[in-house]
Amino acid sequence: MLQAIGLTSSPRRDLPPAVDDLTFEARPGSVTALLGAPGAGKSTALRLMLELEPGRGVTYFRGRPxxxxxxxxxxxxxxxxxxxxxxxxxxxxxLKLVCAAAGVPASRADELLDVVGLAPLRDERLGSLSLGTDRRLGLAVALLGDPHTLLLDEPSAELSPREKSWLHGLLRAHAGQGGTVLYTTEDPKEAARVSDRVVTLDEGRLVADQDTASFARTRLRPRVAVRTPHAARLADALSREARAGRRSVEVVAEAGSLLTVYGSSCPEIGETAFRHGVLVHQLADEIGDTGPGPGPAPSSASGSAPGSAPVFAPPSGSVPGPAPAPEARAEVRTEVRTEVRAEGRAEIRRGSRTDGPALLPAPLPGRPARSPLRPVRYELRRMFGVRTAPLIMVAVLLASVALAVPLGRTGGTPLPGLLAAWPAILPLPPAVLGAGLLGALSFGDEFRHPTLAGARGTVPRRLALLLAKLAVTAGTALLLALLAVLADGAVLRLVYGADAVPVPDNWVSLGAGWAGLAVGCAWAGLLGAGVFRIAIAGMAAVVAVPTLVVPLLQKAFAGPSTRSVAGLPGRLRDMAWPVWPHQADQWLTATFRLAAQPVAAALTLSLSALLCAYLLTGLRRRARW
Structure with missing residues (x-):
């Protein structure tokens, strides 16, 4: 059961809150519609339930927030x-990306594609999907974790009648298996047709919380459905007689031969049709009806003349006949809905023998396994599931080679700068800038195209995800730095000969510094984008290291020094409990010498500040939730 208690959004400037003290519940085994006009607060209410909007109130999902x-x-x-x-x-x-985020097997993606009928389109890009196909994929994502509760915001908006019929059948099937369904809609007829309970909102406040029969009887506009092969003639006759009698009658031409008449009654319309010699196939009062049925009326009612008295029809089609009393209508609707649910459950039970795909996937066997590799799998699928990262790496290698060849021709560039393709006019070499861009896209691109916009926690935006992103971006940066050096060295040897690129004696320290620069800039881009939730902020953090932080540190340490750190490895040896070999002193000295470089010190300072800012913003968002 879903229970929303006192949901109230944060007040807006000079405007009332979008949702004000909203309390209702959606029961398991039923479909609940959240009905309201545009701007009534339906979407805001869902976001408050999911803790995506600041505000007050609490929502319990089977007794737990x-x-x-x-x-x-x-x-x-x-x-x-x-x-x-x-x-x-x-x-x-x-779908496989969301599988990795939700901790479900990757085979679940193929199963859901078969369920929603998208198996032939599995290799299509998301940007090329039609509206109906996109909505089917969204429902597949929602059903991926075998959830008990479905929260859907305008799922049938702008869909074709066939797509709507499929969607409504899926919602009824989920409710038939004991699940809870809550969806928003602007169409009262759809709410009366699909749902078991209708919660009506107006300007953020609860107007009514009714079962479908009561809603159809008290809140929908009564009308008369007329089916005739001469729809235009009858519509014109009804309009002329209404104007002559100064009555407010509205005639709406529906699809095919159906007319919907507001402000009149079956006897009046039948008499008008009789006077003008118009053949009427169907004539029925409707309250909360679904509109035209999918096929012709039953044979017992077909061809009935005006004034005959056939029986009342279920909501799936309009059958001529006098309107029953409100109590009788409610009973008829209840019986019909029970039959629909029974048929839906029967179809689910025999899903493997139907011609089309099953309405619902098979339930997952157990809870998702907790694994430290879960966020790593998610990040690998996120980064390499599109061609952005490989294209960036190829572009970086081409730019690095294009810069290394003219630098080698002049002979004025030192060997480390030559292998890195780092001219003096650039703040950073191309490989390091590419690593920073990949790091910035790791968070910035995710916030722009999030894997799951609705449920906080499904994508593990916690320390585990941060560590996974740090590990994957570090590995990608190291790979890019190594490929850049190998490509530059190979091209320089090819163009200028083997003597142009000798192997330096201190290649270990040079390699460590090069790797540290690439990884540090990748992490700076990652943390900068994570703090500000935009990729350009991550790139700004990368470029700010050599252009802003390094000059500030050089100015801060430009004064004379009265003390020296000489002998620090020996003092650390005396303080340490385990005894390490004397060769470790050389490694410590080299490490401190490397960290004392201006760029390394600036990068370390920037990473520390960005990490603290990321943790503080994460703690603030968690406290707000």
Whole structure:
């Protein structure tokens, strides 16, 4: 059961809160519609339930608030608008990415593709999907963790009737298996047709919380459905007689031969049709009806003349007949809904024998396994699931080679700068700038195209994710730095001969410094983008190290020094409890000498500041939640 208690959004400037003291519940085994006009606060209410909006109130999912749910993906499935994913990622790659984030087997992605009917489109890019296909993928993402509760924001908006029918069948199937479904809609007819309970909002406040029969009887506009092969003639006759009698009658031409008439009654319309010689196939009062049915009326009602008295029809189609009393109508709707649920459950039970895909996937066998590799798998799929990272690496290698050849021709560049393709006019070499860009995209691109916009916690945005991102970006930076040196060295040897690139004696220290510079800049870009949630901020943090932080440190330590750190390795040896070999002194000395370089010191200082800022912003967001 979902229980929302006192949901209130933060007040806006000179405006009332979008949601004000909203309290309702959605029961398991039923579909609940959150109904309201645009701007009524429906989407804000869902975001308050998911703790994505600041405000007051609490939402319990089967008795637990969201922050107490151990595995949110196994409890809540969310669809808020379009599928939140990188446009260049494939359909199958997106589902596998969410599988890694939610801790479910990767085979679940193929199973969900079959369920939602997207198996033939598994290699399509997200940016090329149609609206209906995108909505099916969003539902696959929501169902990936086998959740008990579905929260859907306008899932049927702008869909075709066929797509809506499929969506409504899936929602009813999920509720038929004991799940809880809460979705928002602006269409009262859809709410009356699909849901078991309707919660109506107006300007952020609760207006009504009713079962479907009561909602259809008290809040929907009564109308008469007329099906005739001469729809235009009858519509014109009804409009002319209404104007002559000064009555407010509205005639709406629906699809095919159906007319929906507001402000009139079956006897009046039947008499008008009789006077004008118009054949009427169906004539029925409707309150909360679904509109035109998918096929012709039953044979017992077809061809009935005006004034005949066939029986009342279920919501799936309009059958001519007098409108029953409100109590009788409610009973008929209840019986029909029970039959629909029974049929839905029967179809689920025999899902393997139906012609189309099963309505729901098979339940997951158990809870997701806790593994330290889970965030690493997620990050690897996120980084290499699109062509951005490989293209950046190729562009960096080409730029590095293009700079190394003219630098080697002049002969004025030292060997380390020559292998790194680092001219004096650039603040950093191309390989290091590329590593910083990959680090900045690791967080900035994720916030731009998040894997899951609805449920905090499904993507592990905690220390485990940060460590995974640090490890993956460090490995990528080291690989890029090594490839750049090898490519530059090979091209220089090819162009200028083997003597142009001799192997230096201190290649170990040079390699360590080069690796540290690449990894440090990659981490600076990662943390900068993580703090400000935009990739350009990460690149600004990378470029600020040589252009801003290094000059400040040089100015700060430009004065005379009265003390020296000479002998520090020996003093550390005396303080340490274990005894290390004397060769370690040389490594310590080399490490301190490397850290004392201006760029290294500036990079260390920048990384420390960015890490503290990242942790502080994370703690502040957690306290707000």
């Amino acid at each position: 969201l922050h107490r749910v151990a595995h949110p993906a196994r409890e809540i499935g969310v669809l808020l608008g379009d599928v939140p994913g990188h446009p260049a990622r494939t359909v199958r790659g997106q």
